[in-house]
Amino acid sequence: MEVTDRAVVELLREVEDPEVPVSIVDLGIVRRCEVRGEAVRVQLAPTRAACPAREYIARRVEERLRQALGGGFRVEVEWLPSAAWSVDEVSPAGRSAFREYGIAIPEPGADGRRTVRCPYCGSADTRPVLQFGTAVCRAVRYCAGCRNPFEEMRWNEAPPAS
Amino acid sequence: MVGLRAFLSAWADEEWLFGQLLVYRVGFYGPDLEENIALASLAQDELGHAGLLADLFLPDQKARERHFLGRPAEEFSACRLVQVDLAEDWAAFVLRNYLYEEAEAVRLDWFGRAASGMPDLVGLMRREEAEHLAHWRHWVRLLAGDGEGRRRLIAAAGGVAELVGDVFYLPEGGRPQAFDGAELRTAWAARVRAFFREVGLGPELDPLVGRLGRPPEAAGKHPDFFRVVETMQSVYRSEPEAVTWG
Numbered sequence: 147m148e149v150t151d152r153a154v155v156e157l158l159r160e161v162e163d164p165e166v167p168v169s170i171v172d173l174g175i176v177r178r179c180e181v182r183g184e185a186v187r188v189q190l191a192p193t194r195a196a197c198p199a200r201e202y203i204a205r206r207v208e209e210r211l212r213q214a215l216g217g218g219f220r221v222e223v224e225w226l227p228s229a230a231w232s233v234d235e236v237s238p239a240g241r242s243a244f245r246e247y248g249i250a251i252p253e254p255g256a257d258g259r260r261t262v263r264c265p266y267c268g269s270a271d272t273r274p275v276l277q278f279g280t281a282v283c284r285a286v287r288y289c290a291g292c293r294n295p296f297e298e299m300r301w302n303e304a305p306p307a308s
Numbered sequence: 309m310v311g312l313r314a315f316l317s318a319w320a321d322e323e324w325l326f327g328q329l330l331v332y333r334v335g336f337y338g339p340d341l342e343e344n345i346a347l348a349s350l351a352q353d354e355l356g357h358a359g360l361l362a363d364l365f366l367p368d369q370k371a372r373e374r375h376f377l378g379r380p381a382e383e384f385s386a387c388r389l390v391q392v393d394l395a396e397d398w399a400a401f402v403l404r405n406y407l408y409e410e411a412e413a414v415r416l417d418w419f420g421r422a423a424s425g426m427p428d429l430v431g432l433m434r435r436e437e438a439e440h441l442a443h444w445r446h447w448v449r450l451l452a453g454d455g456e457g458r459r460r461l462i463a464a465a466g467g468v469a470e471l472v473g474d475v476f477y478l479p480e481g482g483r484p485q486a487f488d489g490a491e492l493r494t495a496w497a498a499r500v501r502a503f504f505r506e507v508g509l510g511p512e513l514d515p516l517v518g519r520l521g522r523p524p525e526a527a528g529k530h531p532d533f534f535r536v537v538e539t540m541q542s543v544y545r546s547e548p549e550a551v552t553w554g
Binding site for chain 1: 342345346348349350352353354355356357359360369428429431432433435436439443
């Protein structure tokens with residue numbers, strides 16, 4: 147296998163987030179993969195500053211790349227707090243994976259507002275219930291369509307000027 | 309930037325302590341389940357911010373662990389506002405947290421302007437801290453709009469006012485050249501005054517707001533601080549090598 151930046155990204159599709167069965171590539175946190183000789187540098191964006199999975203994900207990235215590329219490659223994983231992540235970074239495949247898992251990803255609308263569809267019935271008639279959910283990156287909503295509560299990924303958008 | 313290390317270290321200490329104080333309150337339960345969940349997430353965010361800041365001057369996760377959990381209380385640099393738990397008085401707890409988050413907004417604004425060339429933490433922290441500020445403003449608004457809540461907020465203000473004097477204080481030789489604690493406190497006071505007016509908290513809290521606007525002063529460690537740190541560090545200290553990284 148020729149080791150290119152793109153090839154490394156494809157290898158990282160096999161590294162999943164530990165909480166939701168979605169690859170870190172589809173989650174949108176892989177910012178850059180750079181191959182220089184026998185060194186690979188992977189830069190990742192945290193979903194939130196307090197993401198507890200950072201060390202775990204970094205180890206999984208190192209293990210996957212060493213497994214695929216061989217022990218001769220040096221792997222460096224770097225988290226970039228400045229690389230702002232938002233729910234818009236999640237790929238269509240990632241959104242499907244989240245929906246399958248029961249977590250909604252807000253969809254941007256043309257008018258700047260967001261639509262949050264129920265992952266169970268698909269209804270857009272949902273409303274926020276709790277700002278904080280079972281994890282630091284999630285909030286709780288209620289679907290008026292099927293009358294189920296569900297979780298959404300928090301938006302991580304810049305707040306209005308305070 | 310000269311003095312930046314001291315600034316970052318103090319900031320990291322305050323974020324860490326504040327996060328620990330929030331999660332400590334969870335053990336007291338209430339006022340309802342949802343707030344307990346919120347406190348846990350808010351705390352996790354603050355501890356994450358402390359970690360981001362610590363990463364700027366510490367080499368790895370183990371060093372960060374020793375820094376926050378293994379240092380004696382005397383070595384922490386943190387304002388008195390985050391040295392006491394206030395866990396048993398919800399109104400005081402809310403008021404303290406609100407004031408801290410308004411101060412945090414001021415600090416983030418300053419750091420964003422002053423710290424060119426530093427890793428850009430401000431964007432991520434500001435988004436998250438804005439959520440925190442909104443949360444505690446919501447609580448102040450709730451309490452201020454209720455007769456009993458308003459009475460308790462006003463009653464708590466005197467004690468909380470005793471804790472605000474050293475916010476933005478950094479010793480001579482240990483502060484960045486562009487850091488003006490008095491200027492930051494003026495901005496802090498203005499923000500708090502405006503919000504208090506908005507929620508109908510008027511002259512009763514003017515003495516507190518007045519204290520915010522005074523230049524920062526060294527205050528030393530609060531007598532309760534040593535117990536607080538001992539509680540926070542007790543599990544780690546019982547088995548420092550229990551958690552391995554990498």
